Amino acid sequence: MKTQKKYGRAWLFAIVFSLAAFWRAELQAGSITGWVFDDSDPAAPVADLWVDIYDINGKWLFGKKTDVFGMYVLPNLTSGLYKINYYTSGTQYITEWYNNKFYFSDALEVNVAGDVTLDNVQLVTSSVVISGYVKNSSNEGVSGVYVQVYAENGDWVTTSETDSNGWYSIIGLRTGEYTLRFLASETDYITEWHNNKNNELLADKITITTLNDTVSIDTVLDRGGSISGKITDSLTGNPIQNAWIDVYDKNLDTNGQPIWRGYAKSAADGSYLVKGLPSGEHKIEVFKAYKAKPKEWYENRGSFSFATPVSVTTGGETSGINLALGGSETDANLSQVYNLILLRKSCVDANRTPVHCNCVVNGVQAYCVR
Template sequence: MKKLFIFLTVVIFIFSASISLFARVDNPSTYASYASISGKVTDQKSGEPLVKAFVMADKLGGRKLVARTDSSGVYLLDKLSAGRYELSAFAFGYFLKVYPETLTVKSGEALSGINFELNTMPTGSISGRVTDSLTGNPIVHARIFVHNIEGCEKSLAFSDSAGHYFIDKLQAGSYRASAFARGYKPLRYGVPIEVVADSVSSGVDFLMKENGHQREGKIFGQVKDLETDLPIPFADVIAYSASPDQEYEQTAVTDEDGKYVLEDLPIMPFKILGTATGYISEYYKEALLEEDAHKVTPTSSQVDFGLSGTQEGFLNIGGRITLDGKPLENATVYAISKIEQFSNSEEISPLKVSSLYGNITASAVSSSEGEYLLEKLLPGTYYLLVTSPYGTVNGPEVELKFKTFCGVDINIGRSDVKEGNTSLPKKMSLSQNYPNPFNPSTTIPFTVYGSRFMVHSPVHTSLVVYNLAGQKVRILLDEEMIPGDYQAIWDGKDDNDKKVSSGIYFYRFKAGDNSETKKMIMLK
């Protein structure tokens, strides 16, 4: 944990250089000068109060403040400094609504009656049945997971005593679905499922095959809430082979008591990851970076987890994790927020990474398609960090305002890291342009990496187009760049803004002391 503390402290320090590192401490005698805003949030049609809705006050040129409604739908934003505020309200299953005017509050003023009426989102449902493929018997407590293909939404349900399941409140769109059950092989539904508003997509059935029990390896344990010591049901515990030469993976889901069992495992070293919705993912023995994960040999081994809870927000960040362009499964993605960007009437206690610089506020584990979804984030600025067997690298900076951010794809690049050496030898990766051949323009994807302990430090980067004679045709970029994934577009013109002739060209990408060159073809 000390290693992670240093690592993430440096990450966030670099990006926090432009903000004050010292928070102002208010004298209790000044509390009387604070202002407040209050009101009620209700359903627009029924007039019923909306419980635990979010109301956010965004001070112009200042900080964001968040409050939640109580059982009567009432909220209170207190301890506000004088100034101008933009207010918005949101509840799950409802459209976000922005208050029509900017509010000005004076010191000591209590502004009331700032009410919101929210409209419901049109949603659809998915239903089906989970059974044993040989006997036809229902499978009880199977977990069915659905993920929106185009957007950032996921949901899950569990089969009942007859094997039936029902997932509602899904936004219209195309979904992928998978089923998981103890003692059975995971099964993905063969085709995308179309969800239409105000209707049920039924007959999404799963016929699951048993795993069989031939090997002696077994890992079991319990997953608990670190703060309350209560069991966490429906958490995922993922075991995968510690050696890249022996690819094996298995996932177990905890029961109502937070207990799980991984069975039929080969006797070899495994790394174990615990993850649950609303909690920060961890490797065994409180490791957050994959390279620090403790190895376990499954000889009836007990592996317990204590997970830290995350904040409660209403926005998501989603995308895909790839390794050299191919989907990467079981990569862990962390969202790190700037410290002091929020104030909240309710105490938020995300896992503290540094008392000065920032917090891990959400985490996610990528699926077999490389998809990840960081959920329940508040508006603000976040830095993404990805850890996997191929190294720990940074993702982009993402600013969330009032809308979920999809399509945040991260290609971590394959490093030639040896066991025991966690440095990142490459500072860049260059992908093939597309389309190729092209006319009139083409896109060149590339990635800039930081060093092991300075993952957000700027790197001098250049991308230059040359002709067959080795002459410089076009400088696409030549500047200091923050590590992350980028794309450059060449419009087929030279530095004098003249169209080039058809033929073979080369593009050379350089980041720090590393460089790479690829070929492309211009057609007319």
């Protein structure tokens, strides 16, 4: 009898493992393989080039480098549609999407239902150079600034980081119109767009007319202020590490959209510091992880419109801006219930009965307070 039970369990485990293997095989439906060559010499492979794969919503999944033969393999893919980017930053090749497209929106979708082999990609070289210095008001170079290039449709193209002298150099661009952002969030200086503009809509444009154009652009960044505080779990009071903090200008741009100003991630003790903020009033959005719910706006608000502004002064630090983060979030409008899940509590507007917490009414909108 014991022997029968032993073999019975063995058969059960074998069935479970077989089913697991089957489902893994179903989920990991296939791979994408291809080769990358130099357009000026179709027999010359492009080695050590990053090939990145995205889902059709624009989410980056992972990347692999080409080998000495220009070959790449993107393995262990589930069934579905993907887009492929050939990332050429730091080279004289023009970045493109499969197949010979410049924008994500135009990229050919690759349908994976098994192992897929793509047509060869021929990368075009460019001698375009945009370069210059990023300095402060004392004419000192500012290192650690990310100089980002955006295409005329708003798509990010490539990035160069300033060195210890504030020097940057961007190569491998095609003809067209671009904007530059000097992202300085990891420094004490204020992020700006070319030419001393605070958002992309106002930024001066840079026009590249030939593949031999050379453009010199220097910029001077102003020193900013900072916001600091701590992110904790609303139920346990424990610190939350790697929470994502975004800071926006209190005022909207000309299209009615928030103007992003800076970011930070919380440390192991929940503390954070957002640097390089211009003087004035700002609004803070916090995610438990990068762009993942739960989230909230300071101070215990569910949307930008009702967030409490935080004042910043040049060279100063506005401290004690703490937030307690909880479950998922639901915004409320007018007489609808307003759930502030950061406290795992809720309240309603002036026309209804408050529940579980003190309710403060701001016009027709209501929100919980501690």
